[in-house]
Amino acid sequence: MRTEIIQVPPKGTYKWQLFSQWTDEFRQTQADHVSYIALHLAGVLDPCRAKLHKLMQHHMQQLRTASKRQAVRHERAIERLQNTMTGAAISYEQNFQLH
DSSP states (O other): OOOOOOOOOOTTSHHHHHHHHHHHHHHHHHHHHHHHHHHHHHTOHHHHHHHHHHHHHHHHHHHHHOOHHHHHHHHHHHHHHHTSHHHHHHHHHHHHHHO
16 A cells, blocks of 8 residues: 655645644544544443533533623533533534534
């Protein structure tokens, strides 16, 4: 099997910006895909999904009624939940269903 090495365009050019955007998107997609497979094979995707949705609903509800200082805390909690392995897997699953 012969593989070709991808040449990175010169930094600062338009092609470099496109390449950088594509590689970032590829990394995110691969991470979501691996997370989804790992959780699915472990048989814990459904319980994780239920817990994630419950926690997200809780923080969203608290965010609506929170003061400005507390709202920042709930926004950080939501962001952390979305960045977990479960959040990544569910994001991958939702994007897969859209296609």
